[in-house]
Amino acid sequence: MMSVLELRHLKSLLALAETGSVSQAAQRVHLTQSALSHQLKQLEAGYGLSLFERKTQPLRFTPAGERLLGLARDLLARVAAAERDLARIRQGEAGEIRVAVECHTCFDWLMPAMDQFRQHWPAVELDIVSGFHADPVGLLLSDRADLAIVSEAEPQAGIVHQPLFSYEMVAIAAREHPLAHKACWQAADFAGETLIHYPVPDEMLDLLRKVLLPTGVNPARRTAELTIAIIQLVASRRGVAVLPYWTVQPYLERGYVVARQVGDGGLQSELYAALRGEDAAQAYMLDFLQTVRDCSFAALPGLSPLSS
Structure with missing residues (x-):
């Protein structure tokens, strides 16, 4: 029996598992969201089974989807290993x-x-x-x-x-900070704050280069070498900071600080x-x-x- 399954399907399933959403997975596999949805529906139609519970957030796999996801993890790793072997033979x-x-x-x-x-x-x-x-x-x-x-x-x-990749920079503040109630911070919100950042030139700080300096905002500064030191200073209400979301996530889960979006569309680096x-x-x-x-x-x- 001819299989409906292709490597591109397995790559899409793995992207879905790692991102938890169709829109983000579509970006990962370089498809539009509608094209990825169509690909997945074709796969489900071919097997006559649902692979996902679509109304969950993040998206959850059904038992049938989990079986194919296991295959994706195993087979794609073996394909990558084989291609590395061929590259070693060649170069x-x-x-x-x-x-x-x-x-x-x-x-x-x-x-x-x-x-x-x-x-x-x-x-x-x-x-x-x-x-x-x-x-x-x-x-x-x-x-x-x-x-x-x-x-x-x-x-x-x-x-x-x-x-390599793009990522979101988020503003962080102490939980009781006056700006903590705002879901989105604009350039003007930083004007009266002390900005805590790594000791690097201004042109290497996306917040300054992309958001603050173009609007004429240049807040007071304080620097710290280590991320944990910046988090500690922010939690102690010594100032605010803007850091990658992945860096601050563990501290958000522990309630040390809160994170807010920078600008209407978010600050991407x-x-x-x-x-x-x-x-x-x-x-x-x-x-x-x-x-x-x-x-x-x-x-x-x-x-x-x-x-x-």
Whole structure:
């Protein structure tokens, strides 16, 4: 009997399981929401079974859906492993990736991805260039790093940018803060506050670059090196901060602070991988980038894919 099941269906099921919604899953697999819904309905019609309980939030799989989801996790992992084996045969399996970062919160998602990548490519030396770097692309050009995590894909000779993901930045405040009752903060709400942020230049802070400075708002500042220190200062009503949602989620669950949307459409930030053009086609480099995306989307809430 000919099967109605294809790899694209399994990828869609896995995206649904990891995002919990059709709209976010559609972004992950680069389809419109209606196209993904149509694909899923065709799959259900082919089996004569419902795969999801659609009125639940997040979306919940039926027993039939769980069976196919288990197959997706198993088969897609085996397909990826086979393709890595073929890449090793074609290009070899040894190499080096020295990673430079410009963001303080990168390690929340970078370390798990590095751990998984080491299992895929044990002969590739993987390391983080120590310290915080305001110009990580400069390290690529001087051959002191092989890959840089950056927030903007600025065109530069000899450098290729690969999209990783987009994520939401949220404003956080103490639970009893006067702004805590507002669901959405505008630029003017920051005017009388002390903004607590990492000790980086203004052009590296999306809140300042995209929201505050264009409107002429430049609040008082205080800096802290560590995320937990920023959370503690905010919880003590020493100021407010804007951080990635995935970073603050554990503290929201514990009730230390509250999080609010910035601007009517939310404040979105992006992350890209910058690498030298001659390294862009290396099989282990491409797999490292895909491992970063896969691990991040599986573990971090509120991510969106970036187009190439």
